[in-house]
Amino acid sequence: MTLLEDTPAHVVSALGPLVSAEATAEAPGTAMEAGDLEQAVWVRLLERLDGNGPPPDAARWVKTAVRAEARRARRTAARELPYGDESSAEPDPACGPERAALRAERRRTLRAAVARTPGKCPRLLTAMLSPEDPTYREIAGALGISQGSLGPMRSRCLGCLRRMLAAEVAAPERGGKER
Known part of the structure; x- marks a missing residue:
């Protein structure tokens, strides 16, 4: 998929279905919901548009970005620990x-x-x-x-x-x- 116009609105409308489909497919294996994963990819894409313009192979870029965000979410979820009950006086061994x-x-x-x-x-x-x-x-x-x-x-x-x-x-x- 090549993007003819460099405007962010055109890029969003052209890539919307692909980003949504990829995020929905990757979300079950992560600790994120599909909408959160999709939003992270949009932020990454808009940051790229701000400096470099649209990627030359947008479909490939979207797949790579969704997988990278999913890996980041899995790593983050594995490292995050919920706060313990602060009322207990003994530390968890x-x-x-x-x-x-x-x-x-x-x-x-x-x-x-x-x-x-x-x-x-x-x-x-x-x-x-x-x-x-x-x-x-x-x-x-x-x-x-x-x-x-x-x-x-x-x-x-x-x-x-x-x-x-x-x-x-x-x-x-x-x-x-x-x-």
Whole structure:
């Protein structure tokens, strides 16, 4: 879809149905309602019109923008925590500094193990752990492999990582005692 006029009103009327359809399709997988997702895309588009004019391939731009906003919403929802009941005097042990330190240590251990995996596994696993939440198509393009071989390669790499991490963790003795 190419836009013949650069006026924001023309762009809104030309892209309205596409933005609405894409937002409605992506909304169930996010923490946003379709209308909120659509509004975020319109803000992004109007910011672009202010400086650069309409995108050359508007349909592709809309799809990319909707998916990017949906990923942003998923990341935000995963990180946001509701306020607790402020009347309780005891702090929640699940949110304490000890838990945060343990989570950070687990992430460091995982990243170190990922770096020690063989072949293309470090690049693949790092891409899959990326906070940008890339699609299989984006990961395959970055690694220079076909999208169809990504699943089997992912399975092999995760199996290798699982074996490496299992070897690092001490197995408990009989009766539940640790060595």
